[in-house]
Amino acid sequence: MTGPESEGLTMRRAVCPGSFDPITNGHLDIIARASKLYDVVHVAVMINQSKKGLFEIEERIDLIRQVTADFGNVEVESFHGLLVDFCKQRDIPAIVKGLRAVSDFDYELQMAQMNNGLSGVETLFVPTNPTYSFLSSSLVKEVAAWGGDVAHLLPPVVHEALVERLGKK
Ligand code: PNS
Numbered sequence: 001m002t003g004p005e006s007e008g009l010t011m012r013r014a015v016c017p018g019s020f021d022p023i024t025n026g027h028l029d030i031i032a033r034a035s036k037l038y039d040v041v042h043v044a045v046m047i048n049q050s051k052k053g054l055f056e057i058e059e060r061i062d063l064i065r066q067v068t069a070d071f072g073n074v075e076v077e078s079f080h081g082l083l084v085d086f087c088k089q090r091d092i093p094a095i096v097k098g099l100r101a102v103s104d105f106d107y108e109l110q111m112a113q114m115n116n117g118l119s120g121v122e123t124l125f126v127p128t129n130p131t132y133s134f135l136s137s138s139l140v141k142e143v144a145a146w147g148g149d150v151a152h153l154l155p156p157v158v159h160e161a162l163v164e165r166l167g168k169k
Helices: 025-037 057-071 083-088 101-117 137-145 156-168
Strands: 015-018 040-046 072-081 094-099 121-127
Touching: 015 025, 015 083, 025 040, 025 057, 025 094, 025 121, 040 057, 040 083, 057 072, 057 156, 072 083, 083 101, 094 101, 101 121, 137 156
Parallel strands: 015 040, 015 094, 040 072, 094 121
Antiparallel strands: none
């Protein structure tokens, strides 16, 4: 074993949670920045059984693993349940979230306060790169479904997967 844990030091862990259906350049920017601030970044693909996604959970995980492989400290998995339980089970004290615009703030603040009240986990907000401030997986899927060009908004492997998936529909 190498790294902080081999020296008896605690690893600084954070989680980037989301639906990631699919991961966009906006998500990737936040994960990349979190990966510079923490020893390990857990990407949690949260399962919402009332929402059928375009990509299966395993497909989302596979795409995220491919595009975060170079960071070297990102672990990707899915979770069915409360985010605070994901954090408790892995000893993660911090949630990192991107804030795109003021419109994100109300709901994100509510969730951050709820999560902190439930378990003491902290939420850190990272201002999204302005290049991606309008970007969401839903919009990308809608634009792509109507034939719009979204290649600049997604990692190439994700764009390929999206084009293929929509072509098959
Ligand atoms: O990418 P999304 O869909 O905007 O992500 C929202 C997500 C998955 C982070 C949020 O809905 C969540 O944390 N869900 C897990 C269930 C949970 O803990 N709910 C209580 C939130 S206070």
